[in-house]
Amino acid sequence: MAKKDIVLTGDRPTGPLHLGHFVGSLQKRVELQDKYKQFVMIADWQGFTDNFDNPQKLRDNVTQVMLDYLAVGIDPKKTTFFIQSLIPQIAELYFIYLNFVTVSRLGRNPTVKAEIQQKGYGENLTAGFLTYPVHQAADITIVKGTLVPAGADQNPIIEQSNEIVRKFNSTYNVDIFPEIKIVESAVSRLPGTDGKAKMSKSMGNAIFLCDTEDVVAKKVMTMYTDPDHIKVDMPGKIDGNTVFAYLDVFDTDKQMVESLKAQYQAGGLGDVKVKKYLIEVLNNFLEPIRLRRNEFAQDKEAVLDIVIKGSEQVRCIAADTMLEVRKAIHLDYI
Ligand code: ATP
Numbered sequence: 297m298a299k300k301d302i303v304l305t306g307d308r309p310t311g312p313l314h315l316g317h318f319v320g321s322l323q324k325r326v327e328l329q330d331k332y333k334q335f336v337m338i339a340d341w342q343g344f345t346d347n348f349d350n351p352q353k354l355r356d357n358v359t360q361v362m363l364d365y366l367a368v369g370i371d372p373k374k375t376t377f378f379i380q381s382l383i384p385q386i387a388e389l390y391f392i393y394l395n396f397v398t399v400s401r402l403g404r405n406p407t408v409k410a411e412i413q414q415k416g417y418g419e420n421l422t423a424g425f426l427t428y429p430v431h432q433a434a435d436i437t438i439v440k441g442t443l444v445p446a447g448a449d450q451n452p453i454i455e456q457s458n459e460i461v462r463k464f465n466s467t468y469n470v471d472i473f474p475e476i477k478i479v480e481s482a483v484s485r486l487p488g489t490d491g492k493a494k495m496s497k498s499m500g501n502a503i504f505l506c507d508t509e510d511v512v513a514k515k516v517m518t519m520y521t522d523p524d525h526i527k528v529d530m531p532g533k534i535d536g537n538t539v540f541a542y543l544d545v546f547d548t549d550k551q552m553v554e555s556l557k558a559q560y561q562a563g564g565l566g567d568v569k570v571k572k573y574l575i576e577v578l579n580n581f582l583e584p585i586r587l588r589r590n591e592f593a594q595d596k597e598a599v600l601d602i603v604i605k606g607s608e609q610v611r612c613i614a615a616d617t618m619l620e621v622r623k624a625i626h627l628d629y630i
């Protein structure tokens with residue numbers, strides 16, 4: 297990674313952010329902002345693709361997502377925040393890019409394919425949803441982003457972005473857009489509290505960064521463990537056991553985790569006891585985040601102002617990029 301790399305990521309304002317978002321990309325952003333120019337985008341147009349019938353939800357969650365960003369330590373002095381829909385040039389570039397990808401290629405994107413299935417779209421699949429990865433290519437390249445910190449599920453989307461960008465560059469024999477690389481997190485996929493492969497707000501299996509201590513406790517107590525571990529003295533399985541998966545990620549006392557695992561596997565350690573321990577670990581982890589969130593929430597107008605000011609800056613960068621694009625495609629009238 298060269299110093300001139302530019303980092304771009306974002307999240308859809310469809311709800312507050314959860315522990316999956318934290319390990320998948322927020323954590324990395326806090327680290328990367330000290331080394332690179334970093335942009336963090338609130339992807340309201342992307343959220344619109346499956347919430348066009350309820351835009352108020354997006355409007356309400358812009359502030360919530362911003363509060364989560366500030367609470368985890370993404371710093372407006374080091375990172376430029378912006379709102380996707382406040383940068384009209386992204387939509388312009390998206391339209392151009394739509395011509396550099398086939399409909400059949402879009403339908404083969406495994407991440408999108410899985411989402412279409414999960415949402416049960418069938419014949420109701422919209423062009424907006426099917427083409428959201430093209431929008432992502434435009435999001436990243438409008439600021440000439442080269443690094444995207446994200447979970448492993450974003451790999452196919454980055455691959456598709458690179459295909460589009462390469463085709464654009466080669467069609468006009470230009471070198472406007474650099475190759476995009478994903479910066480994968482150590483934890484590629486945090487499971488949901490129900491034991492399903494991915495924590496996701498749409499699946500109702502998430503622990504949110506803004507959850508209170510009590511809510512965290514409740515969610516952990518219903519967490520999926522080893523279904524065959526019925527009695528305390530029975531040996532239990534660690535593999536696929538969500539409680540241990542979370543301890544592996546969030547407990548800094550690795551020795552303790554190893555000793556709990558050994559006890560659990562040997563028999564004699566009950567689920568309730570390990571869950572109570574996990575509640576403590578998670579609440580300790582979340583406490584400073586909650587405190588900072590509450591502090592920033594005192595002045596929501598100031599929070600919104602940060603992202604509006606950032607959007608003004610990004611509009612200037614985007615306008616420069618579009619000048620180059622227009623020149624490349626010979627439609628530079630003025
Ligand atoms: P959700 O899936 O919770 O409804 P979303 O669709 O808005 O929310 P995604 O697009 O799935 O969010 O994820 C945004 C970013 O956070 C991506 O980089 C993704 O890889 C990461 N991420 C989300 N959930 C997880 C998870 N459970 N484990 C690791 N990374 C995750």
Ligand code: MG
Binds near residue numbers: 496
């Ligand atoms: Mg998702």
